[in-house]
Amino acid sequence: DQQVKQNSPSLSVQEGRISILNCDYTNSMFDYFLWYKKYPAEGPTFLISISSIKDKNEDGRFTVFLNKSAKHLSLHIVPSQPGDSAVYFCAASDIGDTGKLIFGQGTTLQVKP
Amino acid sequence: NAGVTQTPKFRILKIGQSMTLQCTQDMNHNYMYWYRQDPGMGLKLIYYSVGAGITDKGEVPNGYNVSRSTTEDFPLRLELAAPSQTSVYFCASSWIAGGGETQYFGPGTRLLVL
Numbered sequence: 001d002q003q004v005k006q007n008s009p010s011l012s013v014q015e016g017r018i019s020i021l022n023c024d025y026t027n028s029m030f031d032y033f034l035w036y037k038k039y040p041a042e043g044p045t046f047l048i049s050i051s052s053i054k055d056k057n058e059d060g061r062f063t064v065f066l067n068k069s070a071k072h073l074s075l076h077i078v079p080s081q082p083g084d085s086a087v088y089f090c091a092a093s094d095i096g097d098t099g100k101l102i103f104g105q106g107t108t109l110q111v112k113p
Numbered sequence: 114n115a116g117v118t119q120t121p122k123f124r125i126l127k128i129g130q131s132m133t134l135q136c137t138q139d140m141n142h143n144y145m146y147w148y149r150q151d152p153g154m155g156l157k158l159i160y161y162s163v164g165a166g167i168t169d170k171g172e173v174p175n176g177y178n179v180s181r182s183t184t185e186d187f188p189l190r191l192e193l194a195a196p197s198q199t200s201v202y203f204c205a206s207s208w209i210a211g212g213g214e215t216q217y218f219g220p221g222t223r224l225l226v227l
Contacts, residue, residue: 043203043218103155
């Protein structure tokens with residue numbers, strides 16, 4: 001049973017436009033959500049996170065929105081840049097559960113110049 | 114400060130062979146994790162450790178073993194390699210459980226079992 005789902009395997013946007021990556025989860029015990037970015041042949045790197053007590057967190061060009069009632073979160077990148085082209089993983093954790101992360105399948109973002 | 118390092122970068126194994134994937138972190142993190150990533154899939158937790166001498170199973174532990182004798186090192190052992198273990202393996206570490214940029218990942222070990 002996939003507790004964290006990213007239903008779009010890929011997304012292509014034009015440079016300068018907004019990229020919106022989506023993530024759904026099923027476990028209501030999750031109370032922390034993270035986005036990781038991964039380039040080929042490298043490990044994932046942390047991008048941005050949000051606690052379940054918030055509905056929005058912003059860091060520069062990156063904003064994460066959380067809709068707890070819908071069990072849905074999204075990552076907005078504005079404006080998108082070619083260097084943003086990578087695989088983006090959504091992850092969730094139950095803080096009381098030793099910090100274990102449950103990852104989605106990933107969405108490959110391509111930003112075209 | 115090297116962060117999380119993993120060796121080897123790439124390895125080909127024959128079915129039934131054994132090997133140890135090495136992971137070392139120099140950030141004095143208590144928590145360490147091993148994940149595997151199959152093509153088109155997310156990362157799945159194999160084993161984790163909350164401190165030296167303490168390990169526990171994750172989501173997909175079968176076919177693997179771990180040990181944690183020091184804070185810095187968390188090796189992953191494959192005893193009898195099988196084609197289903199062909200994957201990319203990532204080691205990660207964190208200072209606390211939950212919150213913020215909790216886990217720092219190594220560059221990965223690509224394993225091919227033939």
